[in-house]
Amino acid sequence: MSQSSVPPVSRDNFCYRHPDRQSFVLCQRCGRTICGECQTPGAVGVICPECMKQQRQSAPRRTGFFSRSGDRPVVTYTLIAVTAFVFLLQLIPGLNVIDYLLYAGVYSTPVAFEPWRMLTSVFVHSQSFIFHIALNMYSLWLFGQALEPMLGRARFLALYLISGFAGSLGVLFLTDGSTAVVGASGAIFGLMGAFLVIQRKLGGNMNGLLVLVGINLVIGFIPGINVAWQAHVGGLVGGALVGLIYYETRHLKHKSRQTLLIGGLCAVLVVLSLIRYVAF
Known part of the structure; x- marks a missing residue:
């Protein structure tokens, strides 16, 4: 029996949020491995939850379809x-x-x-x-x-x-x-x-x-x-x-x-x- 050519699975091939789930998909922003549940489609590739949260916080806030005047009336x-x-x-x-x-x-x-x-x-x-x-x-x-x-x-x-x-x-x-x-x-x-x-x-x-x-x-x-x-x-x-x-x-x-x-x-x-x- 010949030795398998498939490389051994490392811990890097498991979702960083769900260590029991194997994945080969990386977040396009931070490069961490993420499973299907943690993936959010981006412009190119997918984004992990933490990077998506940071992206939303840094994006300009628009409170309505007219202006950005803030929530307090x-x-x-x-x-x-x-x-x-x-x-x-x-x-x-x-x-x-x-x-x-x-x-x-x-x-x-x-x-x-x-x-x-x-x-x-x-x-x-x-x-x-x-x-x-x-x-x-x-x-x-x-x-x-x-x-x-x-x-x-x-x-x-x-x-x-x-x-x-x-x-x-x-x-x-x-x-x-x-x-x-x-x-x-x-x-x-x-x-x-x-x-x-x-x-x-x-x-x-x-x-x-x-x-x-x-x-x-x-x-x-x-x-x-x-x-x-x-x-x-x-x-x-x-x-x-x-x-x-x-x-x-x-x-x-x-x-x-x-x-x-x-x-x-x-x-x-x-x-x-x-x-x-x-x-x-």
Whole structure:
């Protein structure tokens, strides 16, 4: 019987993570032997678990398909804090904060046209109904945690403010101009509208969100409930338009187009508000 020409098996031919498993496959990065369970396909060859972990840690982190802004919804927390601070100021007798910040299409003040109120009204709430601010801030916290990491801080803030303005525009067009409104409901509905559009485009399940939006819209039409449904409708439409722009221009190569479209939308909203005001 002749001697076998097959070389003896050494310990180097066993997986470094499973010493009882023989293998002749090496990690392309560190050169260690790895079995089939420990192999992750790479660009060339396979990679062991430790090298794959290091590769993932060193790779640039992308939190959403829009930006790399980080996981913490800082803008969301800031908006909640500012709104809560303004609400505390409302409770101080003599400051009349709500009178300076509420919105209506036509005023009886010496300066009849005060367009900044279309935004400032988002930060004041009814003092007689504590659940007004509580529900709005809970909704902001809920949708902010979902949208801000996805969109990025600047885009999320723009979405919130544009939606709030669009909500005031809804009040301007759908009332006689004398109805005074306060609250972040228009901006909140804008977040819902944007999330609805983005989820739809991404192929996500929207059944729960559609029910939520529907319930909130219906509540605004119930007699006896002092809710500005006009702001809800305006904010929902405005937020949906912003969400559509964000999705269609989500790639970095479309950044300039996105800025142009958002700027154009803002300009259209302002022009519409001027046209409606002149019509009164």
